[in-house]
Amino acid sequence: MPKLSSRSTISPTKSAVNSAVRILFRADGNTTIGLGHMVRSLALADMVRAVAPGLVLARTPPAVVRELVAQAGLPLLELPELAPAEEADYLLARVLRPTDVLVLDGYGFDSDYRRRVRASGCRLVCLDDLHAGFFPADLIINHSPGVTAADYQAEPTTRFCLGPAFSLLRPPFLRHAALPRPAGPVASVLVCFGGADPLQLTARMLAALLALGSLARIGLLLGGAAAAPTAIQALLAAHPQQQVTLYRSLLAEEMVPVLLGYDAVICPASTILIESLVLGRPVITGYYADNQRALAAYVHAHQQAHSVGDFAAYSDPPLAAALRAGLSRLATQPRQPYAQQLAPDELRARFRALLPGA
Structure with missing residues (x-):
């Protein structure tokens, strides 16, 4: 390019x-x-x-x-x-x-x-x-x-x-569309809160995942409009033993292998959720804007993803507990496809x- x-x-x-x-x-x-x-x-x-x-x-x-x-x-x-x-x-x-x-x-x-x-x-x-x-x-x-x-x-x-x-969907997502695989262990998680992440929820998800202490790898996917990750850098400095990879401003063809390279994805009920589900990925989702609420509820009710509800409403310890419950569900419960065709x-x-x- x-x-x-x-x-x-x-x-x-x-x-x-x-x-x-x-x-x-x-x-x-x-x-x-x-x-x-x-x-x-x-x-x-x-x-x-x-x-x-x-x-x-x-x-x-x-x-x-x-x-x-x-x-x-x-x-x-x-x-x-x-x-x-x-x-x-x-x-x-x-x-x-x-x-x-x-x-x-x-x-x-x-x-x-x-x-x-x-x-x-x-x-x-x-x-x-x-x-x-x-x-x-x-x-x-x-x-x-x-x-x-x-x-x-x-x-x-x-x-x-x-x-x-x-x-x-952009062409790489259409080319790699797949049905969900059987449930299995979740040892790695990718966090993505879209191109802007206006509430800087990526840093809060990272803190909650670090508190779990059970993941081998964590990935953070930041969009081109997201703010500088000062809080993220502070968390990484405080947890040097945890393997965390930061991805930023990826093209669509670069995003697909990253999404496929983690056992589960944490993202809001927006474009990134649809992209992840069409790739067949296990997802923990939720919302922070009203226009995301209906999709988050639908995919949860239809066993396509696990929704924790309003991301912004959680304080830190309950957020870690909600993510732990979601990861447990993804590891044990079968998922339904988001789109059959x-x-x-x-x-x-x-x-x-x-x-x-x-």
Whole structure:
């Protein structure tokens, strides 16, 4: 992979911008909201790359987002800081064309925003996990388990891609998808709290695992938007006998062997949970944001992973006890698959059907 410059934006004069038919991906990522929306939008962009040229739209993107987009090989059009309604009107006046397919992924794109951009005549695709408000959309993608079309207020013509079969995964995860293996001993654990880890839960998980004193190896996977691990370094200095490996800002093809190299994963109920489960990994999960709560409860109830509930609500000794109970369950209880089969080909077909003249 060639070395990236500090500003890795690809010029918006590239062919994807000038193409008559484009798929535009509107998503943001930063230290506050994390990188989940951007990562899954880029995963979708790769899945439909053969359908039409892609273009990413992001509002004042930080360096980590520019780098992710550049690594995906896509042009990036940086948007100014505007209120949602103003941004929708800006896109309508200066960016959108009737031949475009616009993909929205983010919680700021409410019913009014969707209605405004739809006025351009473009086709609208919504990546969603909240089903809040009205969706004047041509296609809704929600890869959360248990959701149905009846959960949405949408147009009669709206099509749906719902459930884990439509998990939005980057190519290395699709290639290495596997069913869960039989339960077995857990001697090594990988901790990953996403691209940003805004509550710095990685350090708290490390402290709890060190308190257990039963693991041969611990891995810490930090994203590009995560804060400097000062607390982690202090813990490592206090426990020199424990083997702990720190991974940072890995590419997808680098993440897969790391996830496969540990007996279990500890992560929130976000993109990293879906990636881990699709690889067949044993997982302890939970939530620290409301939009993670439903997925954490579902995978626990369906024996796909073990959820400890609200990560942020635990004090230190109870957190260690909760992790000990979770590791014991993973070592002894069989797990059910998160997705029996993935459907990227059907998803691509849905996008081809959105193109002009289809």
